[in-house]
Structures are given as structure tokens and as C-alpha cells.
Amino acid sequence: MTAHTFQATNPATGQPLAPAFKVTTPGELEALVTAAKDAARGFAASSPQQRADFLNAAAAGIEARADAFIEAAMQETGLPEARLRGEVGRTANQLRLFARVAADGSWVDARIDHGDPARKPAKPDVRSMRVPLGPVAVFGASNFPLAFSVAGGDTASALAAGCPVVVKAHPAHPATSELAAAAIAGAAAQVGLSAGVFGIVYEEGYELGVQLVGHPDIHAVGFTGSRRGGLAIVAAAQAREVPIPVYAEMSSVNPSVFTAAALEANGAALAKGLAASISGSGGQLCTQPGLLFVPVGEAGDAFLKDVAAKLDATPACTLLTGGILNAYQSGAAGHLKAAGVQPLTQGARPEQGAQPQLLGVPIAAFTPDLADEVFGPLSVAVRYDRVAEVTPVLAGLEGQLTATLHATDAELDGLADVLHVMGQRAGRLVLNGFPTGVEVGDAMVHGGPFPATSDGGRSTSVGSLAIERFARLRAYQDFPDRALPPELQDANPRGIWRLVDGERTR
Structure with a gap:
């Protein structure tokens, strides 16, 4: 009987790759x-x-x-x-x-x-x-x-x-x-x-x-x-x-909130960082910022114009598989059909692969469907008049891996409600940074309320x-010392930190 085999496909060329597995x-x-x-x-x-x-x-x-x-x-x-x-x-x-x-x-x-x-x-x-x-x-x-x-x-x-x-x-x-x-x-x-x-x-x-x-x-x-x-x-x-x-x-769209003061103070640098965060690795990162809250007015207009120009200048991406490319193009087309949504970038150019896209919508026209993840280099910018408008929208989102706030230090006390809701919806809060790039360390949390994670x-x-x-946890009651795992023996032969009669000790 001949063994059943398969081959990977080069996503850039569509051609099968040797060897067969x-x-x-x-x-x-x-x-x-x-x-x-x-x-x-x-x-x-x-x-x-x-x-x-x-x-x-x-x-x-x-x-x-x-x-x-x-x-x-x-x-x-x-x-x-x-x-x-x-x-x-x-x-x-x-x-x-x-x-x-x-x-x-x-x-x-x-x-x-x-x-x-x-x-x-x-x-x-x-x-x-x-x-x-x-x-x-x-x-x-x-x-x-x-x-x-x-x-x-x-x-x-x-x-x-x-x-x-x-x-x-x-x-x-x-x-x-x-x-x-x-x-x-x-x-x-x-x-x-x-x-x-x-x-x-x-x-x-x-x-x-x-x-x-x-x-x-x-x-x-x-x-x-x-x-x-x-x-x-x-x-x-x-x-x-x-x-x-x-x-x-x-899944996660990783909402990011920008205040007018933050954009006025640092708009050019934020536009550069955001464009890179949206399009990096073809937007195929679970922490890609796919939902943006940007104030109406001159600062917000200039910021989004700058981000859109940078995305338009970004080469089209080869996505991981043909199926992912098809889903990206379908998801982008679906968002563009929603009432009130306008393209801010030049839009999809299928002959060039997955072109990064930025869409805009007034907060009054925002619907939960626009918070559905489109896996790839696409973000939706929701335009708001007052930060207070953003809080109930954040509260209505599904669970997220991350939530980001861009604000000046002087504004933080007045943004307690926004941060509180972000903390309820996401596993990691980011201040004045970008969610892509997950540092590996003892304190990192890469999880969040459902459906960001299943648990x-x-x-x-x-x-x-x-x-x-x-x-899982296991308890031993009234065991002689010799019958216990080394971690629980009186002499602590492995020298680990333990909680002994309520006191943390090594």
C-alpha cells in the first residue's frame, strides 16, 4: 500500500514544495x-x-x-x-x-x-x-x-x-x-x-x-x-x-485609543509606529492593532492621513497561505460594505497580494461586526468626539489579548474609566506603545477573556x-517524610521556595 503524502505550498508562487511528507x-x-x-x-x-x-x-x-x-x-x-x-x-x-x-x-x-x-x-x-x-x-x-x-x-x-x-x-x-x-x-x-x-x-x-x-x-x-x-x-x-x-x-482585534493631546504632542512618531504595527509580518500577528479610536478634528485627521500614506507606501504582503489571503480579502470587502465605512488607504490591489488597508467610520455608525478580526494588515479607525463615547463601545467588545491607550501623563487620572473597561476586556494593557511584540519573561500575560482565549x-x-x-494540585495528608515527593520533604532537598505554616521560605 502506497503511503499517503502531502506537500507544502510556497505562498508567494503557489507552487508545491519538495519534499513530500x-x-x-x-x-x-x-x-x-x-x-x-x-x-x-x-x-x-x-x-x-x-x-x-x-x-x-x-x-x-x-x-x-x-x-x-x-x-x-x-x-x-x-x-x-x-x-x-x-x-x-x-x-x-x-x-x-x-x-x-x-x-x-x-x-x-x-x-x-x-x-x-x-x-x-x-x-x-x-x-x-x-x-x-x-x-x-x-x-x-x-x-x-x-x-x-x-x-x-x-x-x-x-x-x-x-x-x-x-x-x-x-x-x-x-x-x-x-x-x-x-x-x-x-x-x-x-x-x-x-x-x-x-x-x-x-x-x-x-x-x-x-x-x-x-x-x-x-x-x-x-x-x-x-x-x-x-x-x-x-x-x-x-x-x-x-x-x-x-x-x-x-482571536483579538486589540483596540487602541488615541487622545487628541497625545496626537498633538507626538503624532508623527505615533503614525510611524502604528503603521509598522499594523503591517508588520503582513499583519499576521495575534496582537495586531485592528481597531483604533481616533478623535475627530485636525490632529486626528492629520494622524490618520499620515498612517494611511505610510500604509500605501508599504509593499503588499505575501500572506501565509492562499486560504488566509482569500479570507483577508473577503473580510476587508465585508467591512467596506458596512454603512458609514470609508477607505482611508488606496484599497486592495489583488494583483499585488495583500495590500495594507485602513478604514474609517464615525462612532455613531460603528457596529459590532466591525470588531470582527480580519487576519492581516487591516485596521478600522473609529472617529469619536469625546473620550466618554469610547467607554461603552469598549465595554461592548469581546475579550481581547491587548488594549492600548495613547495619552499624556496629565490625562491619565481623567481616563480611569477607559482604563477600567480596558482591564475588564483585555489580558494586557499597553500605555503609549504598540501591542505587537510580546516580550518573553516572567511577568508577561498573553491571554485574555473569551474569545481571546478559550479559558x-x-x-x-x-x-x-x-x-x-x-x-494540577495534589495534597498529601499525614504521609511520613520518606514517602513524600522531595519538594514536600522537611529538609527541602531541592531548595525551592515553599509556603510553610503560612510563611514563605526557602
Whole structure:
């Protein structure tokens, strides 16, 4: 029987790319999940340092393949070399961040309440910590072939927690995915871990993804992509006999509010920064500022004219896939048909690919449909007379990854209502900056109320807190010291921070 294969497509030329990739069979997927299940106990019991060594070795493997990554990803995604070279660095840095988190070990949040047998009734000895969930499924993202894909933050955080990972490679960039998989598998072998701690599945469709989510030995899912895809995965996970958590980052238009004073003080620089934020990476970033609130009047008019001119001067973008290009053009056309909407840029030039677009609409004509995400380099500018008009519109938006305010320092006290509503609607608030560019660190939050994320903003997919998604709490009551995990033993052999009888101590 001939193996079923598929090929990626060069989005710039529409031509298939060699080589052809073998589609994983259902039997092979079953074997990968079984291997992950078999590896789970030993991996959960591995030392923090071994996990750290694993992730550090994976980071080094990514860097060693940097040129090959960039060559493959440029062909498969159409993204420019500078963007992809930065993504190689970000991916390696994420792996090293979670290596540090794993080595430190304090993320388990160990808590000890010593017992008191003399108390009436006797007080039990109770100790708790986070423990790994077990095998995790991760879906590669189309717009980040490295940083949110095979070796991305979902994989890194799950591995740091001690969870084996089975990745479904994104069909648009299998060669890039194969390189990342080789780096991770090689790192596992280098530090003596079972091959079952990592596996990868290839297919051009979604059937195996559904099978993976429904497998009883998969205990959580990480996903970055469209709302449609994310909700389908959530539905599949909830339809299981035992539902599992899905951490899906889905859609966001990332509203930005500009005050007249901010534009008068710094309009030229803001126009330059905003145009770059709208069009960078073809507008294919989950934090792209797709909804703008700009005051009427001379300052707002001049600002939008400047932004539009910069977008018109920006070369058309090659989007990640033909399907994404079609959806972009359809979404832009739909927005342009809405009552009161006017094009501020020259508009779509299909023969040149995805041309950045800026649309304008009076706030009185704004409807919720204009806040639907159009994935690509398009933004809608809503013109308002008074900032007070903006607050109820913000309050009516769906959940967002980010919300941005551009204002002078003297205005901030008077904008408390705007900031309050932004805080309710978004996971990250930005002041006098641009939401694109998500810094990887301990404090970063890349999540938000539904539908920005499927869990309502209780977690983040970027930063060290992402590890908490792939663990659960477990308590031990009245266990002898020798039978406890090292993190809960009296001597604290791993030297982690713990909460002991209400006091944080190391």
C-alpha cells in the first residue's frame, strides 16, 4: 500500500514544495500516544535539573539549525528573513526560560501545614504541590512556524512541567516542523530521556488532530490559531467521556485609543509606529492593532492621513497561505460594505497580494461586526468626539489579548474609566506603545477573556506562568517524610521556595 503524502505550498508562487511528507497513520498516532503515556511516570519523576538540561539542549539544537530553519520557513510561509531570524532567537530564549523555571522548581508552589496532634480535634499534616497532568497535545500555529509551533511556548512549558508532548505539525510548514522536532528529539536522547517524551504527527487536514484530542491518554491541549479551529478543538475535548482542558488562543482585534493631546504632542512618531504595527509580518500577528479610536478634528485627521500614506507606501504582503489571503480579502470587502465605512488607504490591489488597508467610520455608525478580526494588515479607525463615547463601545467588545491607550501623563487620572473597561476586556494593557511584540519573561500575560482565549483569560501562553496550565494540585495528608515527593520533604532537598505554616521560605 502506497503511503499517503502531502506537500507544502510556497505562498508567494503557489507552487508545491519538495519534499513530500508522509501522513501519519492512525496506528502511528496511537503508538506515539502510547509511548508518551509510558514515558509520563518517569518524566514526571525526573529531576528539575534533567528537565532543564533537556530544554537547554533543545535551545542549542534550534540555534544550530538556524540557517536551515530560515531557508525552509521562508519558502513555506513567505515571512522575511529578519523576522524569522528573530523568531529563532525567541524560540531558543523561550526554551531557556523554561529551563530556568524547571531548574528552580519553585513553580510547583509547595505548601506545608504541619500537623498538631495535641489540638482537639487533632490537626492533620497537609502538604500540597502542583504535579504534571500527563501527555499533552500541542497544535502548531500557522503565523509562528517556530515560536508557537513544534518547539514553541506550549511545548516548552509542558515539557518543563514534566508532561510528554505530542505535536500536530501545521500542514503549511512541515519542513520547518521536522527540523524543530529533530532538535527536541535529539535533546531528549542527549540527556537520557525516553523517546516517548516527544512525538510529532503530520497531516494536511484535521482528522488526526481530532483523534489526538479525543485520545483518552491525552490530558490537555495547547492551540494557537483561528476561533473556528480553537472552538472545534474545545468541542472535541468536551465531547470526551472525560473532558480535558484546552488552552486555545484564538482571536483579538486589540483596540487602541488615541487622545487628541497625545496626537498633538507626538503624532508623527505615533503614525510611524502604528503603521509598522499594523503591517508588520503582513499583519499576521495575534496582537495586531485592528481597531483604533481616533478623535475627530485636525490632529486626528492629520494622524490618520499620515498612517494611511505610510500604509500605501508599504509593499503588499505575501500572506501565509492562499486560504488566509482569500479570507483577508473577503473580510476587508465585508467591512467596506458596512454603512458609514470609508477607505482611508488606496484599497486592495489583488494583483499585488495583500495590500495594507485602513478604514474609517464615525462612532455613531460603528457596529459590532466591525470588531470582527480580519487576519492581516487591516485596521478600522473609529472617529469619536469625546473620550466618554469610547467607554461603552469598549465595554461592548469581546475579550481581547491587548488594549492600548495613547495619552499624556496629565490625562491619565481623567481616563480611569477607559482604563477600567480596558482591564475588564483585555489580558494586557499597553500605555503609549504598540501591542505587537510580546516580550518573553516572567511577568508577561498573553491571554485574555473569551474569545481571546478559550479559558476566559485564566492563563497565559507566553511567559513562565504558562507552565501552570499543564499541572494540577495534589495534597498529601499525614504521609511520613520518606514517602513524600522531595519538594514536600522537611529538609527541602531541592531548595525551592515553599509556603510553610503560612510563611514563605526557602
